[in-house]
Amino acid sequence: MLQQTQVKTAIPYFNRFIAKYPDIKSISKASEDDILALWSGLGFYRRAQNIFKAKEVISNNFCDEFPKKFEEINSLPGVGKSTAGAIMAIAYNESYPILDANVKRVVSRYSGISADSKSQLDKTLWAESTNLKPDSKIFEYTQGIMDLGATVCTAKNADCNICPLNKKCKSAFNIHKKEMAPSKLKQLKKERMRFNLAFTKDKILLIKRNEKRFWQSLWVPIETNNAILIDHNKAKSARKINLIHKLSHLELLINISLLEYEQPFHVESNSEFCWINKKDIDSIGVPKPIKDILLTL
Numbered sequence: 669m670l671q672q673t674q675v676k677t678a679i680p681y682f683n684r685f686i687a688k689y690p691d692i693k694s695i696s697k698a699s700e701d702d703i704l705a706l707w708s709g710l711g712f713y714r715r716a717q718n719i720f721k722a723k724e725v726i727s728n729n730f731c732d733e734f735p736k737k738f739e740e741i742n743s744l745p746g747v748g749k750s751t752a753g754a755i756m757a758i759a760y761n762e763s764y765p766i767l768d769a770n771v772k773r774v775v776s777r778y779s780g781i782s783a784d785s786k787s788q789l790d791k792t793l794w795a796e797s798t799n800l801k802p803d804s805k806i807f808e809y810t811q812g813i814m815d816l817g818a819t820v821c822t823a824k825n826a827d828c829n830i831c832p833l834n835k836k837c838k839s840a841f842n843i844h845k846k847e848m849a850p851s852k853l854k855q856l857k858k859e860r861m862r863f864n865l866a867f868t869k870d871k872i873l874l875i876k877r878n879e880k881r882f883w884q885s886l887w888v889p890i891e892t893n894n895a896i897l898i899d900h901n902k903a904k905s906a907r908k909i910n911l912i913h914k915l916s917h918l919e920l921l922i923n924i925s926l927l928e929y930e931q932p933f934h935v936e937s938n939s940e941f942c943w944i945n946k947k948d949i950d951s952i953g954v955p956k957p958i959k960d961i962l963l964t965l
Contacts, residue, residue, distance in 0.1 A: 672712050681710050692734055696727050704953025718746025747871045757810040758833045765797040770817025780838030818855035838939040863924045867965050871932055876940040882915055898938050903927040913957040
């Protein structure tokens with residue numbers, strides 16, 4: 669969850685997730701929908717899909733026991749070299765390096781590392797991170813260097829005065845002004861989405877999004893470019909809602925036609941769809957901007 673999400677945002681999602689799935693055995697029978705439902709609103713849903721894929725691998729290849737070797741952990745969907753190293757260090761107290769964004773910043777400043785290309789920089793930082801890690805107390809070191817980067821050696825307001833490494837750090841009190849300057853806001857590409865949201869007094873018509881982009885496998889209203897036809901004339905009421913939702917790489921301009929019907933109607937579609945009870949919305953994965961609308965119906 670902490671991949672691309674701040675701790676304070678992830679905490680309530682983590683607590684709910686762990687309450688329902690405290691161990692591998694409890695999550696082994698979970699469906700992708702079950703996991704996406706708990707993830708709904710956190711964003712970057714590929715992480716949740718990778719959890720589903722990883723638990724399938726653990727169930728099939730490791731008899732529902734989380735692997736204990738670095739190579740096996742690193743082979744799980746969604747688990748990169750740094751995450752695998754963190755698991756080895758924190759869960760198993762084995763001496764492995766990590767290199768998340770916070771640790772990259774600490775190591776590069778402490779050792780005065782720079783490079784002309786990202787690939788060369790990463791290669792050098794991995795080598796230095798390996799060189800710096802201790803052979804003992806790896807749990808404390810790993811937790812400490814991550815926390816140092818998150819709270820003291822921050823991207824824009826590094827506090828060298830209180831840093832415990834300031835006497836040996838090659839960048840202490842001299843962090844390049846360009847590095848500390850606020851980054852320019854990235855211009856997001858705009859994309860328009862149009863939905864027909866059909867609902868009754870108790871139910872809402874949703875379809876599982878299969879497009880392999882954002883919101884894959886989440887439940888959404890029927891898009892207007894979908895082959896499914898909805899007769900607007902039979903709706904007893906209709907109104908429109910426009911909203912803007914920003915993803916990491918896109919600004920979505922969302923237009924929704926809210927169409928209320930007396931009764932659910934039959935839908936001809938090869939896609940997975942359902943008329944879901946309004947009270948059961950929390951049991952499926954729905955994108956946050958869509959869910960916010962559904963909860964008002």
